[in-house]
Amino acid sequence: MALRLHTIIASTRPGRVGPAVATWFHEAAREHGAFDAHLVDLADFELPVYDEPHHPRMRKYTHEHTRRWSASVEAADAYVFVTPEYNYGPTPALVNALNYVYGEWNYKPCGFVSYGGVSGGLRAVQMTKQIVTTLKMMPMVEAVMVPMVAQQLKEGVFAANDLQRQSVGELLGELHKWAGALAPLRVG
Known part of the structure; x- marks a missing residue:
C-alpha cells in the first residue's frame, strides 16, 4: 500500500495565493508517483484558536472540528x-x-x-521546523522555495520554474525515504 502524503495549504486568509502554489505541488506529487497524494486546505477545518479543554496528548477531543x-x-x-x-514567521493558522x-x-x-517576497518564506520555514521537531516530526532539508511569488502567478495559476520543478523531485524522494523508515515507529 502506498504511503499517503498530505499537501497542506497553511494560509487561511481571504485573497491568499496558497491554493495556486499548493495545487501545482500536489499535481507534481501525483505525477511523481511515490505517494498516494492528497491536497488538504486548513481553511476547510475552520479551527478556532485552540479550544479543547484537555491536552492534545490525551486525544480526548470534545469538538467536531478537532476530531x-x-x-x-x-x-x-x-x-x-x-x-x-507572515512577519518573518509562520502563519497563525499553521501554528x-x-x-x-x-x-x-x-x-x-x-x-x-x-513562498513570499524576496526571502521566499524561508524564515517562516525555519521557525516552523522548531515546532515540528517538538511534535516528533522530521523536517526535510530539501524544500521548494518561491521568492516573489506574484511574478509566477498568471490568472490564478502558479507557473513553476525549472529549479522549483527539480526541487519537487528531491523533496519527494527524501520524504518517501523518511516516511518508510519511520513507519515502524508509527505502529502501536
Missing part, C-alpha cells in the same frame, strides 16, 4: 506544508493547526513549499 482535523492528520504518513511568511493535535504527527516526516 475532523485529528482524522486528517492521522491518515497521512508524510506532509508538505505550503506556507507563506494553531500544529498545536491542535500531538500523537497524530509523531514519527512522520514533513517538507515545505514556501
Whole structure:
C-alpha cells in the first residue's frame, strides 16, 4: 500500500495565493508517483484558536472540528506544508493547526513549499521546523522555495520554474525515504 502524503495549504486568509502554489505541488506529487497524494486546505477545518479543554496528548477531543482535523492528520504518513511568511514567521493558522493535535504527527516526516517576497518564506520555514521537531516530526532539508511569488502567478495559476520543478523531485524522494523508515515507529 502506498504511503499517503498530505499537501497542506497553511494560509487561511481571504485573497491568499496558497491554493495556486499548493495545487501545482500536489499535481507534481501525483505525477511523481511515490505517494498516494492528497491536497488538504486548513481553511476547510475552520479551527478556532485552540479550544479543547484537555491536552492534545490525551486525544480526548470534545469538538467536531478537532476530531475532523485529528482524522486528517492521522491518515497521512508524510506532509508538505505550503506556507507563506507572515512577519518573518509562520502563519497563525499553521501554528494553531500544529498545536491542535500531538500523537497524530509523531514519527512522520514533513517538507515545505514556501513562498513570499524576496526571502521566499524561508524564515517562516525555519521557525516552523522548531515546532515540528517538538511534535516528533522530521523536517526535510530539501524544500521548494518561491521568492516573489506574484511574478509566477498568471490568472490564478502558479507557473513553476525549472529549479522549483527539480526541487519537487528531491523533496519527494527524501520524504518517501523518511516516511518508510519511520513507519515502524508509527505502529502501536
